[in-house]
Amino acid sequence: MVRALSKIAAIIIIIVIIIGVGLAYYFVTSGGGGGGAQPVKVELSGNFENDAIAIGKALKNNGITEVKYTVWSGGDPNSVMRVYGIVEAAERIMEIWRNNGVDVKITIDTNYAQKPDAVYQDYISKWALNQAPDIMANGYVYIASLASEGYILDLTDYLAKYNSFKNSFYKTVMDAMTYKGKIYGIPQDTEARPLYINKKIAACAGIDLKGLADKVKNGEITWADIYNMAKQAKDKGCAEWGLIHRKGSAHPDLIQFIYAFGGKLYDEKNDKLVLDKEAVYKWFATEKAFVDAGLLPSDMMSWDWGKQIHPTVVNGKAFAFIGGVWHWTEWQTKAYYHDPETGEDRGLKPEEVKEFFYYTLFPAGEKGKDPVTLSQPFAWVINSKAGYQNPKYDLLKDVYQKLAFLLVVKASDPDIIAIHSIISSHLPVTEAASNLLSDENWLNKLKNLEMIKSDKVKNAIKDIVSKTANPINIEFLKNTTYMLEYTHFTPKHPQYPKLADLFADAIDKVLRGQMSPEDAVNYLVDKINSDPDLKDAVEVMGEIPSGWSLTG
Amino acid sequence: MPGMRDVEIRSRSTELLIMCIVFMLSLPVITGYALIILSSFSRDMVTNLDPSAFKPTLTNWILLFHGRTALFAGIRVNIWGIVFNTLIVALGISLLVTITGALTGYAISRMNFHGRKHIMALLILLHAFPGSVLVVGVAFIYRLFMPSYTYVVYYSFFFVILARAAIEIPMATWLMKGFFDMIPWEIEWSAIVDGASRIRVWWKILLPLIKPGLAAVMLFGFLAGWMDLIYVRTFLAEPTLAVFIEYNVHAEYAYLPLVAAAGTLYLLPTILFFLFAQKLIFTISVSGIKG
Numbered sequence: 001m002v003r004a005l006s007k008i009a010a011i012i013i014i015i016v017i018i019i020g021v022g023l024a025y026y027f028v029t030s031g032g033g034g035g036g037a038q039p040v041k042v043e044l045s046g047n048f049e050n051d052a053i054a055i056g057k058a059l060k061n062n063g064i065t066e067v068k069y070t071v072w073s074g075g076d077p078n079s080v081m082r083v084y085g086i087v088e089a090a091e092r093i094m095e096i097w098r099n100n101g102v103d104v105k106i107t108i109d110t111n112y113a114q115k116p117d118a119v120y121q122d123y124i125s126k127w128a129l130n131q132a133p134d135i136m137a138n139g140y141v142y143i144a145s146l147a148s149e150g151y152i153l154d155l156t157d158y159l160a161k162y163n164s165f166k167n168s169f170y171k172t173v174m175d176a177m178t179y180k181g182k183i184y185g186i187p188q189d190t191e192a193r194p195l196y197i198n199k200k201i202a203a204c205a206g207i208d209l210k211g212l213a214d215k216v217k218n219g220e221i222t223w224a225d226i227y228n229m230a231k232q233a234k235d236k237g238c239a240e241w242g243l244i245h246r247k248g249s250a251h252p253d254l255i256q257f258i259y260a261f262g263g264k265l266y267d268e269k270n271d272k273l274v275l276d277k278e279a280v281y282k283w284f285a286t287e288k289a290f291v292d293a294g295l296l297p298s299d300m301m302s303w304d305w306g307k308q309i310h311p312t313v314v315n316g317k318a319f320a321f322i323g324g325v326w327h328w329t330e331w332q333t334k335a336y337y338h339d340p341e342t343g344e345d346r347g348l349k350p351e352e353v354k355e356f357f358y359y360t361l362f363p364a365g366e367k368g369k370d371p372v373t374l375s376q377p378f379a380w381v382i383n384s385k386a387g388y389q390n391p392k393y394d395l396l397k398d399v400y401q402k403l404a405f406l407l408v409v410k411a412s413d414p415d416i417i418a419i420h421s422i423i424s425s426h427l428p429v430t431e432a433a434s435n436l437l438s439d440e441n442w443l444n445k446l447k448n449l450e451m452i453k454s455d456k457v458k459n460a461i462k463d464i465v466s467k468t469a470n471p472i473n474i475e476f477l478k479n480t481t482y483m484l485e486y487t488h489f490t491p492k493h494p495q496y497p498k499l500a501d502l503f504a505d506a507i508d509k510v511l512r513g514q515m516s517p518e519d520a521v522n523y524l525v526d527k528i529n530s531d532p533d534l535k536d537a538v539e540v541m542g543e544i545p546s547g548w549s550l551t552g
Numbered sequence: 553m554p555g556m557r558d559v560e561i562r563s564r565s566t567e568l569l570i571m572c573i574v575f576m577l578s579l580p581v582i583t584g585y586a587l588i589i590l591s592s593f594s595r596d597m598v599t600n601l602d603p604s605a606f607k608p609t610l611t612n613w614i615l616l617f618h619g620r621t622a623l624f625a626g627i628r629v630n631i632w633g634i635v636f637n638t639l640i641v642a643l644g645i646s647l648l649v650t651i652t653g654a655l656t657g658y659a660i661s662r663m664n665f666h667g668r669k670h671i672m673a674l675l676i677l678l679h680a681f682p683g684s685v686l687v688v689g690v691a692f693i694y695r696l697f698m699p700s701y702t703y704v705v706y707y708s709f710f711f712v713i714l715a716r717a718a719i720e721i722p723m724a725t726w727l728m729k730g731f732f733d734m735i736p737w738e739i740e741w742s743a744i745v746d747g748a749s750r751i752r753v754w755w756k757i758l759l760p761l762i763k764p765g766l767a768a769v770m771l772f773g774f775l776a777g778w779m780d781l782i783y784v785r786t787f788l789a790e791p792t793l794a795v796f797i798e799y800n801v802h803a804e805y806a807y808l809p810l811v812a813a814a815g816t817l818y819l820l821p822t823i824l825f826f827l828f829a830q831k832l833i834f835t836i837s838v839s840g841i842k843g
Contacts, residue, residue: 080627130698
């Protein structure tokens, strides 16, 4: 009897569980739908305020009182405006709504990692799981893969309405946002990679730096001259090293050598990567010359950023450093400097950075070639399912997507871009933001963050602003913006990271003396040919020049 | 008998020697833990035994409890929310694994049914698959039952607990089967004769006897959830401590002593759980029973 009862009970329990799961599934999957009604659409006019109001009213008329968006980004701790820019934009849009009787709230969830590439990987793995953010700021190189998979919104039509907004960005940077003729991103920031020269070492070695930046700009000063200066500094005992550069990866700092020697990395016509044997050989031979003269450490590629590279540069042990504009403020906010007077490790003061470092473009490889720099602009991209976390998504999809676009447009207000540039030492992407850096009145307001409407953003960035919004830093940004005219971009090709890894491997072997520059170029060719994907993707061109040496 | 000694009783010197060997073998692990805990209270990372590297400070912990991700600047996160997410996942998995393991372990140990042997073989096979190999298939199942957007966060928690527990259950089942096998059939028999149902016997008589086994399985389940990175990073809509640490360890920017503090916080529940459960786990004997 007991057995029979328990059997019946078990069957009933199983049936109840099955029905329960079925019902839950039904309710869960049918919730949030549009109920078959006609989707609501809002036409963009190009007038921001009117469009924002139209969108707000469309939401309100459909019973929506709160909308939620998620924004992800990553990078150094000073670049948090890559997410807070959207939080501030939401506050500004809500103010427009309040002034026009639209009572809808925008909530922004933020997620910020120190590795932008991890954010990108999470975006692609989570897109299909409905967990990807609505908006992401990340490297422009990812646009190609995200767009080809349909993960991000094509903004071409929206930007056709917002033509003057589109044209407010520097053309080179805006051009980097396109993929197959369509625009998928809005520039967020960009950067340049100056060659820093230690002024004290130069003075000690009797090297006159006056007008050097202009001579580099004109192509008069080449890497051979930098080599001679570095040697002079080392020979006179003024510096431990002549040149220091990044570790680990050849991308993107060292790739500049290829462009500086007039080489190519990408063939747009055939959509193929390029191994320019001549330029790559000259890059390897140049670095080899530095190592042979004891000017560049042979184990440079495995130095530690925090313990070796920055302390060596900041404590005046290296004549030149291939760095980036962001290092200017990083040296102020991190304790790389060992104060000889107090014996403590601390960040440099802005006036000390100015006193220690001179900066120029990355010089031309040889006479007749041009100086260069390399940029990797960050781009705002919008999820092709933007707004999906909100109610009545099927009905209001168009409205939600356009609101995401307006959030990005607002986050590109000149003051938001300018604040990001100042606190993170990245270069502004619009002329209007650039002009603010010279606007005394605006800079005075910046001290109290009067222009920021969101308390969350104000609290989060006030310390950073008080430490970085300094006339010396702002002057540095103004003085380096011209470098964007000389900028190059790395290819938006899916196989490029693999090729860049091979470059890093080859240059490491050259620096360690395990391979001659010539062998290293041939090693690259062999490596490319042995990988079917790379072989298809890379065009090998040019020949190794015979008898070439850096100093002629 | 004169000169006869219990094999379990060793001389003091042998015991000391064994202790020394065990200590030496555990030294690298202990040093690793000690260095990370010391670093969490230091301004610089303590990566060697040089005492001058230790510069005492509480800043790292204060920053961590304020949800800061960098010594200077950076974004603020809700660190307690992240700890809560991690706890939900770990406890959820622990509970599910223990309940399922105890039920299936009992069934396999005590009942004779069709396919019992095959199930046992399959369980071993399932255990042989590392979780990371199954991610693509698990993602497919996620999408199969994916709810509308509004419920994705809840669904993701439910799913991660279910998926991660599924990977632990084969091992837990085998462990529990072993424990049930150790209990003489007579105990159960007498209870059934007295009129108790199978479930009642399982709950009232057998489970109290295998507490060490339950504690061990619970601990393994908890650790699996607490330490998991691949499943939570792929499927969970909210971050856990493992994901938070992973996101903030970047050689170019990270302030590592803060990461060490997060790492110590990450270690803490595991150590506590182990300390509390230790006594239970090592009590393997099934009390009061003679075979």
